[in-house]
Amino acid sequence: MIQKIAEDIYSRQQEMLDLLRQLVLIQSGSHNKEGLDRMAETMAGILAGTGMDSRVVPFTHCGNMVIARTPKAGEQKGLLLVGHMDTVFAADTSFDWFQEDETCAYGPGVLDMKGGLVVGVFALKALARFGMLQDLAVTFLCNSDEEVGSPYSRGLIGELSQKNKMALVLEGGGLDGELVVGRKGKIGLQVQVWGQGGHAGNFSGSSKPSAVVEAAHKVLSLEELNSPPRIQVNVGRVQGGTRPNCIPEKALLEVDIRYQDTGEEKVLQDRIQSILKTSQVPGTSCTWEVVSSRPPMPRGKQGEALYGLAREAAEELGIAIGQEVRGGVSDANFIAAMGLPVLDGLGPLGDHDHSPSEYILKNSLTQRCALTAACILKALHQDKGT
Known part of the structure; x- marks a missing residue:
């Protein structure tokens, strides 16, 4: 079944790039509340199309946020998927365009992390198309303040962590396919x-x-x-x-x-x-x-077990992955501090984030999407003992 889902995802690369363009062209610097509120409305609408209960969570001092849940997520602990909608680029930046060439896509937040949002959306869409999503306990949080330390979403991340058993975070992956198993x-x-x-x-x-x-x-x-x-x-x-x-x-x-x-x-x-x-x-x-x-995101047995599932999925899909510990921080740090096994770096592969040279490798969008969908399936099915 994983191969069939992957084939479906691989056929939708252009759809993924179209959504990436749409998201990148919404200016959503961490302090641009108007732009972030547009991002939240856009993401909530898209996720509602998967059959999830998707709602905008209003905030006064930062951009609004989005929580989407499958029906099962309201009944049992499951998997938390996390991505952020803000970028480091202020509203008056001249880096306000999206471009593509044969192999790469460029633009503000294309790697950090609107590309990761696209990966998460299309992984959930694929599971929904195959009639699987409704039977899985999945919650997707899209927050709006990660680049400034998640001061407003930190409590929300903690609350959702308590209601789940494991988490995947959609920050960009390493250029050699690395997933993040630890952070300082x-x-x-x-x-x-x-x-x-x-x-x-x-x-x-x-x-x-x-x-x-x-x-x-x-x-x-x-x-x-x-x-x-x-x-x-x-x-x-x-x-x-x-x-x-x-x-x-x-x-x-x-x-x-x-x-x-x-x-x-x-x-x-x-x-x-x-x-x-x-x-x-x-x-x-x-x-x-x-x-x-x-807090640090230390390497541990639970996280290593989650990486082991990702490695199994990657082998089935014929995708090369590795593991790394990063000096940079993310919302995975907060999740790990709550005691949840968490795997980060499931977003597309690229480089030069936080700069006007930011880019992703276009073919990695579909690869990481297939990997994310497979990780969700394997993690939740193993948790059920099936």
Whole structure:
């Protein structure tokens, strides 16, 4: 049956590309509520066509979201499918087009992750065409704030995780077909350094209370925490001062921290707080705020078992896959923290996401769609003991 479903999916590549074009041309940067609300209406309508109970979940401070459920999902725990509708590109971006050549498709979010939404939609459509979807407990969440840390959807993800037994996440796959079996945890910090303003020619003493000089000390100390591949610290943005003849009164640091497992988090946080609490320049001080965080998605037996099902499906379909642990985070991190086995990276293959060079390999749309449909079937049938 998996082969028949795959053949049906492979015959629909142009339909998939048409939907991809439609979604990509809806501008849906994380802060573009109007565009995200259009995405939500579009996705809800499409998913309703599969026979699922599909509804738009309204939000005030971010784009609306979509939850679609099969009838069985209301009766028993099953499989949670997750994809996000937002992109990193702001509403005023000039990267607002969709293009194709013989092998690739290009556009904002084509890989991250409107291509993944297309994979999820057509996997469910195929199962519905073969009369299978109605007998499977599947929930599909399309959220609107993943690229900014899922601050509003995090609770929804947790709630839906409690109502399911396993999850598949539709982020893009690796260029060699890799699926994601683990992800690092992340902490995002915003650090404000305070000094004492004044005329650069008038200060006295051996050290002036410059926020920029203190910030420089903190940058070097934070960067010294790097211990790749397990711990990665990056001071990605530095801002401070006003004019060359003014002692800087304030400076801003934005810091991205990645770590391998929960055991490292407490030690790392203690070391970071020690750096931030200690001033090297007299007359300066510091405040900080955690602006985003995600727990790690560790490799484990349950996740490996889910990958094993994907490997079986890939062998039946003649598709090459592999596995990888990524430094980047996704909603799979939150799902794993709820104790669910989760497999990520089921979206199409591509590269250069978060840039105007973002692309996918067109033939990977159908391949990943067939793989996703097969994974849903195998996971749920094995869970039933059939």
